[in-house]
Amino acid sequence: MNTGQTKQGMKIIGVIILIYALLVATHEGEFWPFSIYPMFSQAGNPWTRAMVLDVTDTTDDLIWHVQTLDGKMGSPVSMRNIGVDQIDYSNFISKTENWTESRRDALRQMFGPENIGNSRWMAAKVHGKMIGRDSVTVTIQPFLLVTADTVHMNPLLGEEYYFQGDH
């Protein structure tokens, strides 16, 4: 590239930056592959993730109660082993505002009834936050009990826990 083409190149980059800024500004910071790269920008906030526990051998009176990470009932089901992207699953659980029947069934389909078989899987929300100034606490909130053909909501949680937006 000669000097003239270099100037033209910089002008084109300038125009791209304007388009870039316009697209990310109007799409909450993301218009792939353009991004403001906001990951980890808000530090110190409590977080919510999700996991699946195999509660096939746990009695019904225990499965719905809040648990600690060390005292969890049932072993974690590996998402990799059932071909589900863990981050997808976690976002599906944490970002769904209205757990309509179709959304609950979509979760069952995500796991795959053939993977569940005769087991009972507990889709749980996992919450983490700072306690005081020197420790992090993690709690497990049982959320949806999934079998090969049914999905049950936690009877200990109010309906407002499952339906938070307009529906």
Added chain:
Amino acid sequence: MKWAENIGRGLFEPERSTSNGELWFFKFLELFVSVYTVIFVWEWGWYTQLRNVEVVLPLGLANYMDVSLFFDHNLALINAALITLLVILCYFRIGPKWLYMVVLILFHLQYVIRFSQGEIPHSQNLIGMSVFCFAIGAWFFPGEKQMPRFVLGSIIFFIGLGYTSAFFSKLIGTGFNWYDGRHLWLWISEKSIDILSREGVYQPNILQQMALNSTAIASVILLIGWFTELIGFTMWWKKIRPYTTALLIGMHIGITLTMNIRFDAFVMQLILVGFPWYKLIDHFTVSMPDIVRKWI
């Protein structure tokens, strides 16, 4: 504007003549980007076909069209096949000069179809930005010697911009205390749940244990990473570029060790564009036997 000319000279090096090594390297870089593009679109296509049921989070074009149409009837796989065909045509410069732009649009579509489930990953952004730079380069600088300079220069520009932008996102989102080591504790615990859920087991490594045992160590880890992001833009200048790139690669290794987040394609591409590999190729082509050089 002097500063724009200065950046332009750093990125596009108008004073330097094009060497054979540079042209060879450029075709290798294009092959790398093409292969990863094909890998990504097929991975996303298969996952969509097997797992996507409902749109949880509409991204990009998904705000304006119902991408759930692509969840069935193998449409995501058909899109992957179409992108693959177009990438091959583009690589061999068959077809109109705007063909790369069509690849980019279909690539974007495939991304928003696959990642309509709530996750917004960034590890594929650099391949996406590279396809974008190839699209602009092929359109505005189609010449055999001009396109490599523009494409490589613009990729480097947007890498530097992205890292520095990430620094300011953290400064605006949290403030100067972003590097407080306790923030790292929260992220380590958060990612540990992802690993436990993904694999069924989780064991912290030595670096994570050190960070969890000492606020000071955790703070230093964050501070080094944050500072490295800030100076990302210094990649725009040729002489500083290898050093900045080495720091950025080190930062990514640190992220992988502390938060179990891997950026394989990202790091490989940093290695490719951050160092002057063409000099090495030129050296070999000069020192190789005449018969081999003529054949090449």
